[in-house]
Amino acid sequence: MAQIPVIAVFDVGKTNKKLFLFDENYKIVFERTARFMETHDEDGDPCENLDSLRLSVFDSLREIFKHKEFDLKAVNFSTYGASFVYVDEDGTPLTPLYNYLKPYPTELGRQFYDTYGDEAKFARETASPVLGNLNSGLQVYRLKYQQPEIFKKLKYALHLPQYMSYLLSGQMVSDLTSIGCHTALWDFGKNDYHQWLAAEAILPKMAPLKASDSVLSSVFPGTTFCVGAGLHDSSAALIPYLVSFHMPFVLISTGTWSISLNPFNQTPLTADELKNDCLNYLQYKGSPVKASRLFTGYEYEQQVKRIAAHFNQDVIRYRTINYDPVLAAKLSTQTALHSQKQDGELQKSAFEQRDLNDFSNDTEAYHQLMIDIVNQQTISTNYVLEGCKVQRIFVDGGFSKNSVFMHLLALAFPQLEVFAASMAQATAVGTALAIHQAWNSKTLPHDLIELKYYSGVKEKQEL
Structure with missing residues (x-):
């Protein structure tokens, strides 16, 4: 019997983590749902269990390969936004995956807006209402000032979909759908990163931009499936x-x-x-x-x-x-x-x-x-x-x-x-x-x- 060409999609929500296999007509031919116990960051605030999430990707791939009726052609990822994984030169996470609902320090927020213009003007430029940690760019700003030693080790701040893509492609990239989502990172008038990232030496910590419809090669020897860059x-x-x-x-x-x-x-x-x-x-x-x-x-x-x-x-x-x-x-x-x-x-x-x-x-x-x-x-x-x-x-x-x-x-x-x-x-x-x-x-x-x-x-x- 001929194998069915399929794409695997990891759809990661705050509560449910779903895996789907779609055939070429976009019909679901396999699905699985999982929930992981939350862990806590160094302040005791709840956050995503990054280890469980990472291991689930590899476990799921192994399960797909056991189904001989499927021919895996591609893998792609979508996840909730406003969440960064901070990785070092080797791609190892340096911190927990901080929850975007974590309170943002009042003094640090005031320092940021005192430096880069009033809240209303900055919000217009970045199309981002003032939302604390939901403005994920301010999470990197927070890392720089509250954890400077970790910031020095930081190779790239990867939004969660791109971190998951990295696990299978070995390539660290950024994607516009994550960057352009109330992050305070993007200047919509200039269609480029906002100038504050260069001023804070954060711009080099952003991985190279990759088009959302482009693909990367799999890092696993002997496999031929391609890997999407991930989407918000x-x-x-x-x-x-x-x-x-x-x-x-x-x-x-x-x-x-x-x-x-x-x-x-x-x-x-x-x-x-x-x-x-x-x-x-x-x-x-x-x-x-x-x-x-x-x-x-x-x-x-x-x-x-x-x-x-x-x-x-x-x-x-x-x-x-x-x-x-x-x-x-x-x-x-x-x-x-x-x-x-x-x-x-x-x-x-x-x-x-x-x-x-x-x-x-x-x-x-x-x-x-x-x-x-x-x-x-x-x-x-x-x-x-x-x-x-x-x-x-x-x-x-x-x-x-x-x-x-x-x-x-x-x-x-x-x-x-x-x-x-x-x-x-x-x-x-x-x-x-x-x-x-x-x-x-x-x-x-x-x-x-x-x-x-x-x-x-x-x-x-x-x-």
Whole structure:
């Protein structure tokens, strides 16, 4: 029997570490999920177990080679962002893999911005809201001033996807999708590293840039598979859409965060946009992606629990609740009469302030929750629509399966075509697609994404 040509993709999230094998039609032919116990850094803060992660890559490869029905053509990696592995000349990590949620020292942050300009100006230049350790460039700055002896030994600061790629290729590289992700490293106006890296002698600690769609050779003797340079996961999840659709679109990727991504908007970020959690990514071809973020997935979970408890219901009920257009229209009218947009308070939940005794039943309360969430979402998504003609909005992730959310969103954007999009493992598929030409003998597929259309035209109601 002929072997099946496959690509292996390691998709590393904060919680789940997944391995997928895709065939040339991008169908999953093998998958495995693992979770690792966290370890702690020298301050006692929780962090990724780098040894477990490294060993899992080699263990997974050995397992793949045992499956004689597969012909491994390529390997690529996508991981969460804002995480550096500091390696010495031999590629050995010098520190733990610090968690981006670790608090950033106040004095050091003040020193940085006193030296390189006020926060608002610097944020505009780097398209990076002030986020502490989530600005991964400031992690290297911290290493220099808090651990100077380790900084002297540092050969390269590798973002996590590129460290994982190094394990199989033996080559240390940098990738734009990781560098261009709220890192405070990239000057979007100059399309180059920001000048502060050279001023701090950090620029030589950044590995040579490698194109996101290029590949490296495997370091293992007797193997022929190629190795991708690795991708930041948010950028990887956008790739199937860029491959499948050429008309301008916005993708609203929903989960814990709801992120509106517009790869067709290259307008500079304004102070107001940065204040309301807008930022830029760099997509895998190197051009900017304007993005805005809301913490709505988390907020939704908290408020649904509150509704369920108040009305003595099971939270599972709300997974399949149907959209009621008459109820939504009544509540929307009341909301419009009483709502006032507070400048700079986009991330605050309107529903959190509502008294559940004002609602006659849980269905009414739930519809009000979704109206409040979609009102926030509309403001957030409009930030990335501004100054750019877009014809379609795609929604993927959890809210794409929520009938109430999708109908309300379509009504909020009646001038646009709104679709719920579904595809299995968008991040992993995008990671494979990035190096399609290096391993796949077939043409790019056009049936990767299933779409369901939602009309923004108000239906006539019998009242």
